[in-house]
Amino acid sequence: MDILFDNLPGLLIAIPLLGAFLTPLLSRAGDSVRNTWVLIITGLSSVCGLLVASRVLETGTIVYTFGVNTVSNIIPPDSGGIPIRIIFTIDPMNAFMLIIAAIVGFCITLYSVSSMEKLSGKDGFFTLVLLLIAGVYGMIATGDLFNFFVFLEISSLAGAALVAYRIDKGVAAEAGLKYAALSTIGGMLFLVGVGLLFAQYNSLNMAVIADRMQLTGLDIIAFVLFFTALAMKCGAVPMHFWTPDSYAMAPSAITAFLVVSSQASLYALFRVCFTLYGGQINPLTVGWVIIILGILSMFIGVTMAIPQKDVKRLMAYHAVSQTGYMLLGVGVGLAALSSTCLSQSIGIMALKGGLFHIMNHALYKGLLFLTAGVIFYRCGTRNLNQLGGLGHNMKWTMVFFMIGALAIAGIPPFNGFASKLMIYESTFLFNPLLAVIAMVVSILTLASFVKVFHSMFMGPKLPEYEDVKEAPTPMLIAMGILAILVVLFGIFPQQVVDALVAPAASALIDYQGYITAVLGGA
């Protein structure tokens, strides 16, 4: 039993990968066998993720080395003090992201088992879903730059293939092409950055590089390559163009997980800024670059969302806008922590707000995309101009949509309000103008979701949707889990902040701790 627990971080990747490649084989035995298999695999990997996270939060950073007998043998004695193997470093920040991926990953599989029921080509679909989940877990858990690149590419390729899975007269293929091509370019430039660092520091391990970082000219180029590649992958304006295209065309469950995959890139962006270049790069400059990207994302995202007619495209623009909040919070955190005239608590609070918003966004945006998926599943259209009066027949979907919409608009007592409050208050002390923009964006978000709510659910029953049915039970359960979490996180925010967010924030700031955890007390 102990050996199982010691190897949990490895199983995190192994279970979904194994599951993915056995899925086409098992689907020969029939649909129900495959569905059970996929559910078991995602359930197991989610449990695995949650267990790893809880262990990390209890006992501190886990460093897992692949291919050694004793798990603690991170640095081979004959290697001169360098970890030469691939290692997974899971500190409370990674644990925080793992929890998000575990929850959303399970919900989307449960949802797609039901939503894919009538469609063909399910073996490929579920194989790709499991690969996407494995890729995202890997991106979150890895402590090795090249390994990160590999998982980034796995998740981008699986994501792009899933975006284009329902060809939809070629339009989905167009979206998939845009996503795949941009991800590839981003990945390649990221790899150039990895090469630049490897050439100087002779290592691919993040902790070793962070320890030896000199900030030469090449390091700055590498930093910019990492920074923009990851900012592009998380959909920051003005590199957000792929986001509405691919989020709108992907099957809804996939979109909900693509949000998590974007946030894994966002996590890596923070890891690069805080840990890899911790204490080296000018925090004020980088902080303000992140803040400006965040403000642009928030404002342009929400204003582009309001006139949209496709409900999922509208929500995708909101995803861009909400990413802006996270960038704003963490950017303010980075800038304020380095400032001598502001108190440290402002920076830490902004950082906590930004990180808490990542978790909240994954939950409510996942919920919203799933409700949009239900609408598409039952009515066959995503065009808001053709929808109406669905509230009479789809009561649960309407309730879930309301919860998600109120949460994204930052209406108390839902979780979006708690994290936005933390961002507003700390940002206001840092720079009042930023807080004002953030609040205006929040109001515009509410306005646009009022529009969506009205045009989908309100009004009299339309003749064409006279006998539209409520969503199937598995889809309702998947949405219900997310909705309950949205409400619970909203009512008890302090508990969540204390248990998950605060350790993550302090782990992100403490780059020395990250280095020490891997290299020992050297």
Place this chain on the structure above:
Amino acid sequence: MIDNLPFLVVAITILLGLYAILLRKDLIKMIMGISLLESGVNLFLIALGYRWDSIAPIFTGAPSLAMVMPTVQALTLTSIVIGVATLALLLSMVMIIYRYYRTTDVREVTKLQG
């Protein structure tokens, strides 16, 4: 000077790739540009690990000379595999797009906009 020749080739390949990606209007040619970019990056990694007058990193019965860095070669191998997968995916998507749109001109493949 001659040591830096591989890096010059890398720079030229990457710039050619970027040129094709940014200025060509045909999707197939843009994907060729992406492929060139990948080759440039792979060559960059290999060039990083190369040491003059050294032998391949095979320890069995090796003379005690300096060896070429093996890590980057492993990285390049992985990166080539990823590159093949990406290329296949991109080209198959272009095929599907051509089947429905009857064009591979990037200016025409804009049904998703606004």
Place this chain on the structure above:
Amino acid sequence: MIDSFTLSTGFGAWNAVFWVIAFVIACIIGWLIWSRGEKTYDSSGGATAPFLSGNKEPEKAAVHIRAGNLYWGYTDALSGYYRFIKPFHTGNLSDYFLAYLFVTALVLIVVVVLK
């Protein structure tokens, strides 16, 4: 007990439990008022039908205001802004690449200059 659920933001505080309690109390009051209402009222007599100055009620589909007609005033007032921002979203893959590389160059310049 309730105080332990207060989210302390360092500069202010927020407690959602009070909000929920207030909501529940409001619901109870609403239910009390509703339960004291007239129980013999019959809604089938057409008393709830809309009265449009004596005109006939239009078809249900015609009553619903579609999404395209919402926020016309907002988009019209901001049409200058939208005329500026919409052309950036061309849907052209070359422009996507261009934006990405442009930002890379810009961030590089900023980070190098303000090192």
